[in-house]
Amino acid sequence: MILNLMVQYQETLDRTFSALSDPTRRAILERLGRGPATIGELAEPFDMSLTGLKKHVRVLEEADLVTTEKVGRTRECRLGPGQLEDATRWIETHRRRWERRLDRLEGYIEKKRSGLT
Amino acid sequence: MILNLMVQYQETLDRTFSALSDPTRRAILERLGRGPATIGELAEPFDMSLTGLKKHVRVLEEADLVTTEKVGRTRECRLGPGQLEDATRWIETHRRRWERRLDRLEGYIEKKRSGLT
Numbered sequence: 001m002i003l004n005l006m007v008q009y010q011e012t013l014d015r016t017f018s019a020l021s022d023p024t025r026r027a028i029l030e031r032l033g034r035g036p037a038t039i040g041e042l043a044e045p046f047d048m049s050l051t052g053l054k055k056h057v058r059v060l061e062e063a064d065l066v067t068t069e070k071v072g073r074t075r076e077c078r079l080g081p082g083q084l085e086d087a088t089r090w091i092e093t094h095r096r097r098w099e100r101r102l103d104r105l106e107g108y109i110e111k112k113r114s115g116l117t
Numbered sequence: 118m119i120l121n122l123m124v125q126y127q128e129t130l131d132r133t134f135s136a137l138s139d140p141t142r143r144a145i146l147e148r149l150g151r152g153p154a155t156i157g158e159l160a161e162p163f164d165m166s167l168t169g170l171k172k173h174v175r176v177l178e179e180a181d182l183v184t185t186e187k188v189g190r191t192r193e194c195r196l197g198p199g200q201l202e203d204a205t206r207w208i209e210t211h212r213r214r215w216e217r218r219l220d221r222l223e224g225y226i227e228k229k230r231s232g233l234t
Contacts (some may be wrong), residue, residue, distance in 0.1 A: 014140060017137040021134035085212075088208050088209060091201050091208070094146055094201065095205070
């Protein structure tokens with residue numbers, strides 16, 4: 001059960017980071033941050049085929065970062081319930097640990113240096 | 118010049134998020150957060166061939182998240198100067214904007230509801 005949760009957590013991180021690793025997909029999320037948009041409206045500024053854009057939207061949907069809904073003849077996209085918290089938390093934990101290591105290293109160099117003068 | 122910086126920024130984000138989208142690569146970073154390690158030491162807990170592990174280390178190197186140095190017969194890996202700040206900042210900006218939208222939506226629903234009672 002715990003193992004299962006761990007696997008799910010890792011898979012969510014995989015999907016989230018992978019979805020964020022493309023500039024068009026990040027731009028789509030930025031655009032949807034300003035409000036919902038149809039696939040056609042999303043495609044416009046990107047100079048991209050609808051098919052190409054739909055593929056990106058699907059990747060974002062699989063990561064829960066976007067939800068889409070058929071409205072009449074169009075498909076409306078909006079930000080989804082995606083777990084960006086987990087992604088930020090992972091990066092932040094990693095950064096803090098790393099900065100502590102750098103601080104310790106700096107402290108060591110400082111001590112060496114003051115010993116020399 | 119500004120366009121060039123923008124392209125570089127986007128490419129850095131691409132490489133960083135892409136590097137983080139794999140559980141083995143995240144585990145390597147977590148391991149190196151506790152101190153430097155050789156390729157052999159990194160491979161041990163993963164039950165993975167040295168070749169497979171080297172590929173992951175190369176992806177991390179290209180994203181500047183890891184640096185490696187040949188020491189005698191082994192190659193020592195440590196955390197690199199990778200720009201995790203940009204990645205966190207991107208996610209955080211996106212999250213804040215999104216939370217503000219949710220807040221506004223909640224406020225709207227609240228107002229509607231109090232109008233009804």
